Amino acid sequence: MAGTGSDHLRAAASALLTVDGLVVEFPAGRGERVHAVSGVSFDLLPGETLGILGESGCGKSSAGRALMQLPPPTSGRVVLQGRELTGLSRRAGREARAAMQMIFQDPISSLNPRRKVRDLVAEGPRMWGRKVDEEEIRDVLAAVGLDLDVVGDRRPHELSGGQCQRLCIARALMLEPTVLICDEPVSSLDVSVQAQILNLLADTKASRELSMVFIAHDVAVVKNVSDRVMVMYLGKVCEVIGADDLVDRGRHPYTRLLLDSVPEVPEVPKASGVDVALPVGPESGAGPAVGVPGELPSPLDPPSGCRFRTRCPLATDRCAAEEPLLREVGAGRYVACHHA
Amino acid sequence: MSAVPMRTLQAEDRATVLQVDDLHTVIRTPRGPVRAVDGVSLTLRRGETLGLVGESGSGKSVLGRSIMGLYRSGSTMSVTGRVLFEGRDVQAMQAAELRALWGSGIGMVFQDPLTALNPVKRIGRHLTETLRRHQTISVRQARVRAIELLGLVGIPDPRRRVEQYPHELSGGMRQRVVIAMALANDPALVIADEPTTALDVTVQRQILDLLDDLRTELGLAILLISHNLGVVAGRAERVAVMYGGRIVETAAAGDVFAAPAHPYTGALLAAIPRLADPAHRRLRAIDGTPPDLVSPPVGCRFAPRCPAAQDDCRTAQPVLTDLATEARAGGSGDGVLNAHRAACLHPNLGAEPRPSDQGVR
Numbered sequence A: 001m002a003g004t005g006s007d008h009l010r011a012a013a014s015a016l017l018t019v020d021g022l023v024v025e026f027p028a029g030r031g032e033r034v035h036a037v038s039g040v041s042f043d044l045l046p047g048e049t050l051g052i053l054g055e056s057g058c059g060k061s062s063a064g065r066a067l068m069q070l071p072p073p074t075s076g077r078v079v080l081q082g083r084e085l086t087g088l089s090r091r092a093g094r095e096a097r098a099a100m101q102m103i104f105q106d107p108i109s110s111l112n113p114r115r116k117v118r119d120l121v122a123e124g125p126r127m128w129g130r131k132v133d134e135e136e137i138r139d140v141l142a143a144v145g146l147d148l149d150v151v152g153d154r155r156p157h158e159l160s161g162g163q164c165q166r167l168c169i170a171r172a173l174m175l176e177p178t179v180l181i182c183d184e185p186v187s188s189l190d191v192s193v194q195a196q197i198l199n200l201l202a203d204t205k206a207s208r209e210l211s212m213v214f215i216a217h218d219v220a221v222v223k224n225v226s227d228r229v230m231v232m233y234l235g236k237v238c239e240v241i242g243a244d245d246l247v248d249r250g251r252h253p254y255t256r257l258l259l260d261s262v263p264e265v266p267e268v269p270k271a272s273g274v275d276v277a278l279p280v281g282p283e284s285g286a287g288p289a290v291g292v293p294g295e296l297p298s299p300l301d302p303p304s305g306c307r308f309r310t311r312c313p314l315a316t317d318r319c320a321a322e323e324p325l326l327r328e329v330g331a332g333r334y335v336a337c338h339h340a
Numbered sequence B: 001m002s003a004v005p006m007r008t009l010q011a012e013d014r015a016t017v018l019q020v021d022d023l024h025t026v027i028r029t030p031r032g033p034v035r036a037v038d039g040v041s042l043t044l045r046r047g048e049t050l051g052l053v054g055e056s057g058s059g060k061s062v063l064g065r066s067i068m069g070l071y072r073s074g075s076t077m078s079v080t081g082r083v084l085f086e087g088r089d090v091q092a093m094q095a096a097e098l099r100a101l102w103g104s105g106i107g108m109v110f111q112d113p114l115t116a117l118n119p120v121k122r123i124g125r126h127l128t129e130t131l132r133r134h135q136t137i138s139v140r141q142a143r144v145r146a147i148e149l150l151g152l153v154g155i156p157d158p159r160r161r162v163e164q165y166p167h168e169l170s171g172g173m174r175q176r177v178v179i180a181m182a183l184a185n186d187p188a189l190v191i192a193d194e195p196t197t198a199l200d201v202t203v204q205r206q207i208l209d210l211l212d213d214l215r216t217e218l219g220l221a222i223l224l225i226s227h228n229l230g231v232v233a234g235r236a237e238r239v240a241v242m243y244g245g246r247i248v249e250t251a252a253a254g255d256v257f258a259a260p261a262h263p264y265t266g267a268l269l270a271a272i273p274r275l276a277d278p279a280h281r282r283l284r285a286i287d288g289t290p291p292d293l294v295s296p297p298v299g300c301r302f303a304p305r306c307p308a309a310q311d312d313c314r315t316a317q318p319v320l321t322d323l324a325t326e327a328r329a330g331g332s333g334d335g336v337l338n339a340h341r342a343a344c345l346h347p348n349l350g351a352e353p354r355p356s357d358q359g360v361r
Helices: A060-067 A090-097 A117-127 A134-143 A161-174 A191-208 A219-225 A243-249 A253-261 A317-321 B060-068 B095-104 B123-134 B139-152 B171-183 B201-218 B229-233 B253-258 B263-271
Strands: A017-027 A033-044 A049-053 A075-080 A100-103 A179-183 A211-216 A228-233 A236-242 A327-330 A333-335 B016-029 B032-045 B049-053 B077-085 B106-109 B189-193 B221-226 B238-243 B246-252
Touching: A017 A060, A033 A060, A033 A075, A033 A236, A049 A060, A049 A219, A060 A075, A060 A100, A060 A179, A060 A211, A100 A161, A117 A134, A117 A161, A134 A161, A161 A191, A179 A191, A191 A211, A191 A219, A191 B263, A211 A219, A219 A243, A228 A243, A228 A253, A236 A243, A236 A253, A243 A253, A253 B201, B016 B060, B016 B221, B032 B060, B032 B221, B032 B246, B049 B060, B049 B201, B049 B229, B060 B077, B060 B106, B060 B189, B060 B221, B095 B106, B095 B123, B106 B171, B123 B139, B123 B171, B139 B171, B171 B201, B201 B221, B221 B229, B229 B253, B238 B253, B238 B263, B246 B253, B246 B263
Parallel strands: A049 A211, A049 A228, A100 A179, A179 A211, B049 B221, B049 B238, B106 B189, B189 B221
Antiparallel strands: A017 A033, A017 A075, A228 A236, A236 A333, A327 A333, B016 B032, B016 B077, B238 B246
């Protein structure tokens, strides 16, 4: 999976956000570097939701933060509405990225525990020196399903996890963003609350004409919210595919492994119609999956060529020598694999 | 993996390992007593996996710990009812008996393998310690057994791994070590409390497969506690759904998922996004929040959130009732134990019962 390459990018004029050759590295001492994101490109059209799917350590959160310049990427370009965000001065950067807002995984720890709900909501605009009246706070809270009279004077610890996440969404909306970046927004929530928040995000996106980057590890959740899905592994892109094509037409071996590993409640027929038959695990599903060791290689010293080759059932010598580039395999479907 | 036929053991092997009768665990807090487990009964036999499903705060972990005897009556909590492990009452045991029970009778696998392991002890030491505590064997024998156990749980190169520290292993490998520790002294029952929640999905499947293989090989009884219906679906023969400290529905796994009788089970199933659905399909969320167990609602605890609730639901407390005797004679699988029961005054019996493909044949 190598996934460098930019064949999947669309005409620059139509894109709201274009990310090109994003590299994020962190120093790890002794001259070593963690290669968190290694040359990832993607774009986002107005009103589109891009899902970034991957397991822990794949660089999906680092990529999301690099968009916000938190911290700025090691190299690569982030262009929002025609404006280059990397390399801006502090002040100009803050202004430019107000149009992008972010929601995090743990809603409780992303709120200041000492402030009341009414102040938390107004924090963003006040930072920009804008006066916020009570009506505005009431409206935005109502939009996320909270009542100012009930929760206005509460502090974060007096709210449930779902309410905190609603509050985080309200905070983000106060700045009237055009792009909402959600980093695992529902993974710490219960199933019943998860559905409430996902529905809320869908409604908010529609009513405010937002574009969204939705980062998560849960395949079914990502499929549900996304128009387009980008699968990442160890800092690289494996596959870019329309959400509705993911299950039946996703063909990168890692995408197949992910789909095959999802524990699903029966009654749903098992995903079939695989383009390529892959020996990912025995058919019965029992017993350890053969040829797919669970060990993620170290991001300090990622494998040469395709980064997935150490776990890939299709790997050959070519995969070690040559990094596969994203290539189009069908309408709107791009795969970075020599053999898929 | 959902359609895995359970490899079933012979009937004579299926002795009852665990029996819980009307267990109540009340935790005293400054806000008042929290009835975390409120009248739970269940039975677990040899070679069987019982899946216990519930959202956070439903009492599933407290139930697991009460069964272990980790929670006992004292100044901060009261545990009433009976927990019989191989015929012995866990709650009546003395401290020494409990120490003998933990490890050699009941093994426990926790959610986070990193906090379950001591960071300054080598992997081998974790295993030899528990082995030598419960068995009279030499250090050398214990070490040989430790290497065997690591091999059993699928850790490659166990000879090298015993010399390593927990931080040198990946999350999946650590969880395998925790499972090896739980199995070290041949327990009859393993309580796995969210064993894969901290793991990635590709690793999760390997760990669930491992537990399932060990169950058939060693004839273990497994209590698999999870918030994830999908995790439980393919692995458990029977499923119990908890809500507000009570079991609201229990049946053979196939019956629970194919024809949920309790509205909560149905709502929970409907709230999960599924891969087979088209993108952007609207999810059916459950309105409201779980009950506060300091002052739970009178009557059915799900009534305030239940779309089918009627007046009697808010006054009368429903008990677990056998559905087979009323509406679906025949039911599924083997008689009383796999019977489909729900604690609901107006259970959903609309769906035709599907012949179980998972029960004992």
